[in-house]
Amino acid sequence: MENKIRVLVVDDSLFVRTILSDMLSLDPEIEIIGTAKDGDEAVSKVKKLRPDVVTMDLIMPKADGIQALNGIRDLDESIRVLMLSASDRASADHIIKSLELGAFDFILKPSSTSSTDILRMKWDIITKIKAAYHSTGKGTVEESPHVISTFLGGRKRGRRAKGVPDHLVAIGSSTGGPVALRYILSSLPQEVNVPIVIAQHMPKGFTESFAERLNSKCDIEVTEAKEGEMLERGHAYIAPGNKHMEVAASRSGLEVNLKEGERMRGGRPSADILLSSVADAVCENSIGIILTGMGNDGAKGMKKIKDSGGQTIAQNQESSLIWGMPHAAIRLGVVDQVLPLADIPRALISLRGVVS
Incomplete structure (x- = not known):
């Protein structure tokens, strides 16, 4: 050969x-x-x-x-x-x-x-x-600290809306995802009014370290998700490695459910499982984002969000380290916006319900 x-x-x-x-x-x-x-x-x-x-x-x-x-x-x-x-x-x-x-x-x-x-x-x-x-994409982006923050102040002390969240953002990513997620989350202002749930393909133990690293660099809170916890506004939750994460609507609010289950398209956590559960939980108030990664995990979940009346964003090829996951969702015709990584934070906060 x-x-x-x-x-x-x-x-x-x-x-x-x-x-x-x-x-x-x-x-x-x-x-x-x-x-x-x-x-x-x-x-x-x-x-x-x-x-x-x-x-x-x-x-x-x-x-x-x-x-x-x-x-x-x-x-x-x-x-x-x-x-x-x-x-x-x-x-x-x-x-x-x-x-x-x-x-x-x-x-x-x-x-x-x-x-x-x-x-x-x-x-x-x-x-x-x-x-x-x-791979053809760069998978990198110029550092741009808090490019869309609306005011200066102490970290994690911004105004936070109260009450049960009624909108929810779900993100799926794999290869190249850690850099992309760091850029998006560190660009978000303290006034983010929604929970953000994330399925990043990563082994057990590594997601905790990843969440702590992100938390040290972001104005919003970032933690590894825990079974049974209630989602809070202005907080990002990383699915634990080797666990599928779902969000369920209850009388008290939006609750995290973790389970082992079978690997889906080679991955656990699965973006499809997470995004689909978000569509079920908040329907037209769901926002799905699919980022760089191998394979097609997340495409079916993005379709479910789109079919539920929610909004969807996919990372473009040029800024993706691997364009498999975004491309799969785009091929299904379920993506509203295809954007370079640098434009995703601003597009996200422009959507209804994301910023208080």
Whole structure:
């Protein structure tokens, strides 16, 4: 096959470098062009070999994965970097930071040597290498702090409307989503009058770290959602990794329901499940937003919001790291506005009921 995907494997363990190289070499579309044992060697080999994709261990002696990522981005931002990580909390914090710095995505190292875990990792890493190679969008946006805030003041001290929310925003995202969500949420003013519920494809443990990171950068509150909590205005809720999240209308207001259930289109949390529940809960007062990500999760949920009389927005191709999810919704004909990421916050607050 011509034009194979040229991959550099970086890990401080010779065993892991060998296993990964052998695993990836079995795919006819992938060519391993080299390996590196630490971040310094990785940057040197990237400069010499110019790979298409780099698989990068997070924790290494000398220069670690984040330092190497910065070095590679300085050399050539078109080279996609996939971070490899354990599933502990410290690694989660570092992975969230690496995504903000421009890593394409990340892969969890298997928690055991069982054939099921190894095969799951093989499928995950090969799928993401191919997605990284074929991605065309930048997936980045210029920093623009609080571009649509309407007044200056202390963080999280703005005027908040009282009472049970009657409008609700639901967002679905995957690859590239952490950067897109950070931009949207950090651009929203303190006067946001609606709850925002979010299904970002991310493993258990990582969503808590992600929510805390967002909360430190936003004027609205951002937390990982909890079972049974009532949604509040001016508050964003991130679905926990490995849980589906639904919103149900009750006498007391809008309530979070979490469940495991089967993976939907490879994902848990599922954007389809979340968006569909929002359509059921608030009907024509629902707003659906679908952001960058692989696959077609969220398209059916966007259709349900549209059919319920709600409003829908999709990220455009140019600003999406991967345009799979937005494109799927657009193909169904259920998107009212297709916008670059930089325009989505302003479009959102212009909709009825979003700002008090």
